[in-house]
Every structure is written in structure tokens, then in C-alpha cells.
Amino acid sequence: DLVSSSAYVLFYKKKNIDNINLDTVYNNxxxxxxxxxxxxxxxxxxxxxxxxxxxxxxxxxxxELDILYRLLSDMIDRILKDDSFHYRVQIRGNRxxxxxxxxxxxxxxxxxxxxxxxxxxDFTVILLLAYGARDEWVRGIDRIYPTVNVLIRTAxxxxxxxxxxxxxxxxxxxxxxxxxxxxxxxxxxxxxxNKEINSYLDCFGDVIAF
Numbered sequence: 001d002l003v004s005s006s007a008y009v010l011f012y013k014k015k016n017i018d019n020i021n022l023d024t025v026y027n028n029x030x031x032x033x034x035x036x037x038x039x040x041x042x043x044x045x046x047x048x049x050x051x052x053x054x055x056x057x058x059x060x061x062x063x064e065l066d067i068l069y070r071l072l073s074d075m076i077d078r079i080l081k082d083d084s085f086h087y088r089v090q091i092r093g094n095r096x097x098x099x100x101x102x103x104x105x106x107x108x109x110x111x112x113x114x115x116x117x118x119x120x121x122d123f124t125v126i127l128l129l130a131y132g133a134r135d136e137w138v139r140g141i142d143r144i145y146p147t148v149n150v151l152i153r154t155a156x157x158x159x160x161x162x163x164x165x166x167x168x169x170x171x172x173x174x175x176x177x178x179x180x181x182x183x184x185x186x187x188x189x190x191x192x193x194n195k196e197i198n199s200y201l202d203c204f205g206d207v208i209a210f
Contacts, residue, residue, distance in 0.1 A: 022064055026071050028179055037087065037125050039186045047124040055094060055132040058101055069102045072129075076109045080116060088120040089113050093131035101130075152189045154178045 033050055040048045053068065079085050091110050099107050149169060156175040172189040174181065 023067050023071075026067055030071060030075055032179055032181065036181065036186060037123075039183045040190075041087070041123045043187060043190050045123070045190070047126060049126040049128060051128045051131065053093075053129045053131070055097060055130055058097065058130070065101065069106065072102075073106060073109060076113050079113055080109075085117070086120050086122070087117065088124040089117045090124060090126045091129055092126060093129040095130070097130040150189055150192075152186070154181055 033052070037048050037050075058065070079089065091114065095107055095110075098110075151169045151171045153171070153173045154176055156173060170192065172192055174185050174189065176182075176185060
């Protein structure tokens, strides 16, 4: 397999969740995200980048932000207590924004999970939180583009939602909504990426999804 890094932009169409409890929606999203990470690991990818929360998402209602904070905090706590967890976790984005909206306690948990999982080198899960191309440029971040070989977008979307990626990355749009994405869909995206990449490269890197 040539693709070693993928990216996924986590995405729900608002019209499809208006009548669904947001707590349930986001909790299911987190479970699906880790399931996708497992699939990418099984496909021999080296990393996956999850575009989980953009800088623009801070404009959402406070009730929704409170749910996201609680679920994110609970997710980190579960990973820290799980001795069987074996992926490296890295979190990138504007930490000042995270602290101002969610508090310093979340940053402490982020630091802890990155330290605890740093020894795992076979597979890396990169979570993009408070992240966006414009913000990265304004803050003068040297590495604007995450290393990505295949960019996967669900719900038939063709826009990148303020996500910066290399023009060499293979863009794959899946018509399915994020909650019902399957292992077969991920495998197809990677296969298509491999076919495209193979036309001009001998080896490749990462998968990103959203």
C-alpha cells in the first residue's frame, strides 16, 4: 500500500440533525472516528488526521460547545485509563482559543495524552481542534499543510471547510453521511488514492478525513 496517511473531515449536514439529540450525534461521531482510525490502521496506513473542530465552530451556540467540551474531555479520560490503547495521539490547532473557550484543564489533558501516547510509533491519530487555514496563516505557523496523501470528504461535499492541504493530495468525495461510512468506503478511498499516487510516486504517506 502506498497511502500511509489519510485525513477525514468530520461532517454532519445541519438539516439532517435538527431532530436528533446533539449529545447523541457527537458521541456517535467520536465512536465512528475511532472506528475509522482502526480501519486505516488495518489498511497499513501510518496516520490519520481528523478535522474535528474548526476555528469557525466557536460561533456555535454555547449549549453545543458545552456538549463538545464534555465529550472531548471524557474521550481523553477514557484513553488515559485504557492500557490497551496503542495509537499515538497528537492534537494541533490554536490552543489559546481552546483555553479561552474550554479552560486550561482541557489543555492539561491534551498535554497528558500526548505524553502518554508518544511512545507509540506504528500509527498516529492527529486531531485538529480550533484549526483553520486562515488562523494558521495569521499565527505564522511554518507548516500550514498537514502531511496528507488522501483527503476524504463525506456527504458528497466538494468544499474543504477551511482545511489547508497540499495540492498533491488525492481528494475523495463519498456521498454517504459521516455516521454511516463503512470500512468498504475507507478501503475504496485508499485504493483510489493508491492508484492515483502510483502514477507519479514510488511511495506515499498519510490519510486525512472530514
